[in-house]
Amino acid sequence: MTTPTSLNGFYASPVALDTDKKWIIAVVGRDILLADGGTVAHNPVIDNDAAHPLSFFCQRKITLGQWRGRDCEVWDLIPEAVDTGGFNLVSLRDVLVVADEEVFSLACRAVQLLDWQDTHRFCGSCGKPNQATDKEHAMICHECNISNYPRISPCIIVLVTHGDHCLLARNANWPVGRFSALAGFLEAGESAEQTLHREVFEEVGLEIDNIRYVGSQSWPFPGQLMLGYIADAAAGDVNIDGVEIVEAQWFRYDQLPTNIAPPSIMAGRLMQHYVQQATLAYG
Numbered sequence: 613m614t615t616p617t618s619l620n621g622f623y624a625s626p627v628a629l630d631t632d633k634k635w636i637i638a639v640v641g642r643d644i645l646l647a648d649g650g651t652v653a654h655n656p657v658i659d660n661d662a663a664h665p666l667s668f669f670c671q672r673k674i675t676l677g678q679w680r681g682r683d684c685e686v687w688d689l690i691p692e693a694v695d696t697g698g699f700n701l702v703s704l705r706d707v708l709v710v711a712d713e714e715v716f717s718l719a720c721r722a723v724q725l726l727d728w729q730d731t732h733r734f735c736g737s738c739g740k741p742n743q744a745t746d747k748e749h750a751m752i753c754h755e756c757n758i759s760n761y762p763r764i765s766p767c768i769i770v771l772v773t774h775g776d777h778c779l780l781a782r783n784a785n786w787p788v789g790r791f792s793a794l795a796g797f798l799e800a801g802e803s804a805e806q807t808l809h810r811e812v813f814e815e816v817g818l819e820i821d822n823i824r825y826v827g828s829q830s831w832p833f834p835g836q837l838m839l840g841y842i843a844d845a846a847a848g849d850v851n852i853d854g855v856e857i858v859e860a861q862w863f864r865y866d867q868l869p870t871n872i873a874p875p876s877i878m879a880g881r882l883m884q885h886y887v888q889q890a891t892l893a894y895g
Contacts, residue, residue, distance in 0.1 A: 622684075622714045624721060625677040626749045635684040636663040637676070637722040638699070640691060644707050644719065645699045655715055656707050657684070669693035674725050674749075679718060686722035704832065709874050716876065720830040725749060727834055728762045736760075767836040768807045769795040771882040772820060774845045774862065776894045778886055780869065781816065781852070781860040790871045791861070792879045795838070804839050812843070816860050817851030820844060826885055829878040838878045842886055865890035 636658045638645040644656045645666065657679070672688035694701050707719050728751075735742055735753035742751035742760065751760045771793045772779040780791035796811035798804060805823060812820050820843040829838045852860050863869065865887050873880035 621680045622717055623678045624717075626675055626747070628675045628683045628685075629678060631678075631681070631683045633682050634660040635679050635682050636660055636666075637684070637686045637718060638663060638666050638689055638693070639686055639722060639726060640689045640693055640701060642704050642723055642727075643701050644704060644722075645689070645693065645696075646702055648698055656702070656711075656719055657715065663687070665696050665698070666693050669696070672726070672729075674722075674729070676718060676721050676725070679714070684718060686726060688726050708832075709876055711876060717830060720832040723832045724830070724835050725762060727832075732760045732763075763835055765836050766798045766804070766839060767795060767831070768798065768804055768811060768839050768841060769793050769878055769882065770808055770812060770820075770823075770841040770843050771879075771886055772812060772816070772818060772843055772845050773886060773890075774848045776890055777848075777862040777864050778868075778883070779816065779818075779845065779850065779860055780863055780872070781857045784856060784858045787871075789869065791859075791863075791869050792873055793882050794857075795879075797836075804841075808841060808843060815853050815857045817849070817853075819846040821846055826882055827878070829881075831878070840878045840882050842882060865894065 637656055638658060646656055647658045647662050666687060666689060669689045669692055670687045671690055674686050676684045676686055678684060704723055708716055711719060729744060732742055732751040735756055735758060737756045737758060738753065740753060740755050742753050745752055749762055781794055782791050794812055794815055796807060798807045808823060809820060812818050822844040824842045826840040826842060828840065831838045850860050872883060875881050875884045
């Protein structure tokens with residue numbers, strides 16, 4: 613199979629092509645085993661020959677699709693796999709903050725498909741066990757003839773700006789000094805634009821306009837699709853909700869705090885995009 617270049621070499625598919633060689637992502641819980649005892653998580657994908665010692669601990673395999681001309685699978689491993697020599701366990705978040713775009717997609721897909729199967733083992737209508745199918749990623753109740761597909765929750769994330777400053781906020785669950793862009797889930801019946809206005813107003817009391825779409829990204833905690841935007845604040849007076857958001861500050865584009873997301877994550881990509889534009893405009 614030849615994949616479009618715009619897909620960065622990764623083609624998401626439930627169908628294996630039975631290639632001679634395979635790529636494996638080895639997952640224990642929601643963490644990932646890296647080969648060769650490495651501590652750098654840039655590439656969690658293992659050649660099937662290198663992954664062979666882990667096959668004894670594998671309780672489930674799911675085809676992710678094709679990557680760089682080979683079938684790619686996720687292996688769901690029991691905890692004892694961690695003691696296998698030549699491998700090192702790294703958290704999923706540590707993998708994502710350093711991964712490039714295609715590996716980011718693979719890791720997200722691997723963990724999300726495992727989580728989806730775990731949380732859809734039984735039919736929500738009759739309670740009988742669902743069955744996985746090889747033809748597509750679906751969990752099927754044959755009694756009710758209901759198919760459940762991988763669950764994806766759309767979520768907006770927005771960097772609010774005001775001239776040469778951007779607004780960064782701290783969630784109530786985060787440590788002091790950690791800041792990011794504002795984010796929230798779409799409610800039933802909302803458009804993404806309606807969610808942007810509602811979330812920003814609810815969390816920091818600001819009206820926004822001049823909304824610009826930047827891009828989207830999968831986020832497997834547990835299964836969001838992040839829709840990234842930059843928007844202008846109509847005024848600069850912030851009024852935090854004090855529940856979800858406990859702190860919000862305006863930061864000049866060249867004086868951002870140190871504890872922020874890297875560009876590999878959508879929040880960091882939004883900040884990088886804004887800094888580049890602000891540097892041209894104000895630098």
